[in-house]
Amino acid sequence: MLSEAMPDQERLSEVDQEILGQVTWSPEKARIYSVEQYFRESCWTFGGDLPRMLGITLCMLKAEATAGRRLRPAIQALAGAGFRPVDVVVFRHGRQTIREVWRHHFNIATRDRVEAMDLILPTTDTVCLVLKDTEWQPGRMPAAIRLNSLKGPADPAQRLPEHLRHQLGVVNGLFNFMHCSDETIDVFREIAVLCDDDRRALMRERVLADHDALPEVLAAFDTLERTHPAHDFDHGLSWKRLLGAPGAPGELAARRAAGEEVALAEVMACTRALPYEHPNRWDLLTVITHLLEDMNLPGVSPSVPNVTADWGGPR
Structure with a gap:
């Protein structure tokens, strides 16, 4: 948590300084988010329920979680x-x-990473889970930070069996199945990115009522898995399947089979031209994730500080 509220002369919005002091440990992040409309709107909805909201977090199960049957x-x-x-x-x-x-x-992402995400994420629906941390108590680490600490590092060599990424069998940096809000200030912000006033009001009712959303979650899973075939994300098998595909996907695979190098930009262009429901789309997306070499720009830091389990640590 912030050790001090921002001085009055630095206030750039009406967001209550007490709220900012409890939803993030970073004064820099508090200043940036306090003028963001998404965060302001969530404060209008949830600002009076802060003690309860510290025990709430978000986990988005992304498009590849449906294709990979990780829901x-x-x-x-x-x-x-x-x-x-x-x-x-x-x-x-x-x-x-x-x-x-x-x-x-x-701001740290390479152009190729951004373009790859633009191709992967809209392919199927994302399921945003609004989660209650059943272990949270006042004064304890906020739910968002505890979930992030359990998610595990991006580097497979550093993951432990208790990490969620280990349990889900994450394929690579792009097929990682879930996005979790970093801390409570991000929970507020991301809710408003997805939800208008009426949907946020319903969410508030459900949070305060301790609603059991599991039946709705499982029904959503059923619908998605009934609509979208499973995929194995196997790079070699994807190329083999593409070899028998008609049109541009098959032409790319034939060139590769003949020993010609196929560039990432070509596979992206081919994928971009296909509808989301095309039977070879996930094969092409799998190839893209293996051809993508650089996810982040060297020497560039995120525009807001990263959050770790050392919550309330360095200012």
């Missing part, structure tokens, strides 16, 4: 860690939501 394993792993859904929002990512959810981290 049910994810909800089971979350339950095992003490998180249960009190609401669920199913939505389809588009260019705007991708940029707004990752706004404060995209």
Whole structure:
């Protein structure tokens, strides 16, 4: 938490300084978010319920979680860690939501990474779980930070069996199945990215009523898995399947089979031209994740500080 509220002369919005002091440990982040309309709108909805909201977090199960059949394993792993859904929002990512959810981290992303996310995330719906941390008590680490600490590092070599990414069998840096809000200030902000006034009001009712959203979550899983075939994310098998595909996907695979190098930009252009429901789309997306070499720009830091389990640590 912030050790001090921002001085009055630095206030740039009407957001209560006491709220800012409890939803983030970073004064810099507090200043940036206090003027963001998404965060302001969530403060209008949830600002009076801060003690309850510190025990709430978000986990977005992304498009590849449906294709890779990680939806049910994810909800089971979350339950095992003490998180249960009190609401669920199913939505389809588009260019705007991708940029707004990752706004404060995209400054470090390479162009290829951004373009790959634009191709992957809108392919199927994302399931946003609004989770209650059943272990949270006043004065304890906020739910968002505890979930992030359990998610585990991006580097597979550093993951432990208790990490959610280990349990879900994350494929690579892009097929990682879930996005979790960094801390409570991000929970507020991302809710408003996805939800208008009326939907936020319903979410507030459900949070305060300790609603059991599990039946809705499982119904959403059923619908998605009934609509979208499973995929194995196997790079070699994807190229083999593409070899027998008609049109541009098959032509790319034939060139590769003949020993010609196929560039990332070509696979992206081919994928961009296909509808979301094309039977070879996930094969092409799998190839893209293997051809993508650089996810982040060297020497560039996120525009807001990273949050770790050392909550309330360095200012």
